[in-house]
Amino acid sequence: MNIGQAAKASGISGKMIRYYESIGLIASAKRTESGYRIFSEKDVHALRFISRARGLGFSVEQMGNLLALWQDRHRASADVKAVAQAHIEELDLKIKKLQDMRQTLEHLVDHCQGDKRPDCPILSGLAAESVAESVELDVETS
Amino acid sequence: MNIGQAAKASGISGKMIRYYESIGLIASAKRTESGYRIFSEKDVHALRFISRARGLGFSVEQMGNLLALWQDRHRASADVKAVAQAHIEELDLKIKKLQDMRQTLEHLVDHCQGDKRPDCPILSGLAAESVAESVELDVETS
DNA sequence: GTAAAGCTTCCCACTATTGTAAGGTCAAGC
DNA sequence: GCTTGACCTTACAATAGTGGGAAGCTTTAC
Numbered sequence: 001m002n003i004g005q006a007a008k009a010s011g012i013s014g015k016m017i018r019y020y021e022s023i024g025l026i027a028s029a030k031r032t033e034s035g036y037r038i039f040s041e042k043d044v045h046a047l048r049f050i051s052r053a054r055g056l057g058f059s060v061e062q063m064g065n066l067l068a069l070w071q072d073r074h075r076a077s078a079d080v081k082a083v084a085q086a087h088i089e090e091l092d093l094k095i096k097k098l099q100d101m102r103q104t105l106e107h108l109v110d111h112c113q114g115d116k117r118p119d120c121p122i123l124s125g126l127a128a129e130s131v132a133e134s135v136e137l138d139v140e141t142s
Numbered sequence: 143m144n145i146g147q148a149a150k151a152s153g154i155s156g157k158m159i160r161y162y163e164s165i166g167l168i169a170s171a172k173r174t175e176s177g178y179r180i181f182s183e184k185d186v187h188a189l190r191f192i193s194r195a196r197g198l199g200f201s202v203e204q205m206g207n208l209l210a211l212w213q214d215r216h217r218a219s220a221d222v223k224a225v226a227q228a229h230i231e232e233l234d235l236k237i238k239k240l241q242d243m244r245q246t247l248e249h250l251v252d253h254c255q256g257d258k259r260p261d262c263p264i265l266s267g268l269a270a271e272s273v274a275e276s277v278e279l280d281v282e283t284s
Numbered sequence: 285g286t287a288a289a290g291c292t293t294c295c296c297a298c299t300a301t302t303g304t305a306a307g308g309t310c311a312a313g314c
Numbered sequence: 315g316c317t318t319g320a321c322c323t324t325a326c327a328a329t330a331g332t333g334g335g336a337a338g339c340t341t342t343a344c
Contacts, residue, residue: 019331056246075260126195157303
């Protein structure tokens with residue numbers, strides 16, 4: 001199988017397959033005499049594994065660990081679970097950070113008239129000593 | 143004021159101040175005869191504005207728009223509100239994406255014993271034709 | 285036999301930030 | 315006046331992942 005067919009079959013672009021090979025995430029593919037990469041079903045299977053792990057937000061480094069565990073028939077499921085749980089915690093942190101941003105911004109937006117006048121609590125909020133300060137000022141005067 | 147003092151006062155590293163200047167986000171600072179950058183209170187004010195916008199997850203490009211609006215005394219608050227709301231939508235998309243990942247992963251983790259045995263629904267889930275497939279298999283057999 | 289499609293490597297761009305190296309400047313102490 | 319250390323300057327590299335493109339070779343289809 002050529003790289004293009006492996007790409008279609010796995011959902012990973014040819015570009016990225018070459019990249020993953022170059023950084024050692026996957027083994028170097030065999031080559032034809034003329035230098036074309038050859039992929040087996042097993043290779044595609046691994047690429048699909050990677051594709052799903054990426055879809056769940058695992059980093060390349062974490063995928064390296066997961067792939068090693070996947071290919072180790074004597075792994076303990078506890079080891080896999082630990083990697084997955086650590087990733088859930090990372091996701092939680094990111095989610096919380098974004099939600100905090102969202103909330104602050106929403107608060108500012110709620111207090112903005114959004115008309116033709118230039119007065120804007122969003123800009124005052126960004127310019128204030130602290131975002132809370134402007135919002136509180138705003139609350140006091142409303 | 144030197145760049146180091148401006149950095150401390152604004153919460154943006156000297157490195158990043160130079161970067162923001164290089165990409166034109168902020169105006170080029172005046173220099174002493176020997177080439178040191180000089181920052182005024184007004185400059186620091188703008189840097190703090192940037193610092194807060196960054197904290198709310200605005201991209202450099204969006205900050206460019208916000209700064210322009212901030213410095214335009216005749217802006218309409220509706221324009222600012224539009225930028226902010228567009229950003230909230232971006233945040234919502236990111237949050238949703240992360241939450242979806244989190245949920246799928248949590249589902250897999252919940253079905254993993256996490257002991258010394260090698261059987262692991264997390265790995266099967268990643269290796270399956272689709273993540274849902276393995277989970278459903280798992281549900282059927284549980 | 286020629287043209288098109290697909291492969292190869294290599295280099296660049298992106299976001300935003302940090303690190304490092306080589307060198308100039310300023311202020312304090314002696 | 316000179317040394318020292320802290321601070322400044324520019325320039326280049328690296329990070330993570332992905333996409334884009336060029337130049338050139340191979341394979342396939344007609």
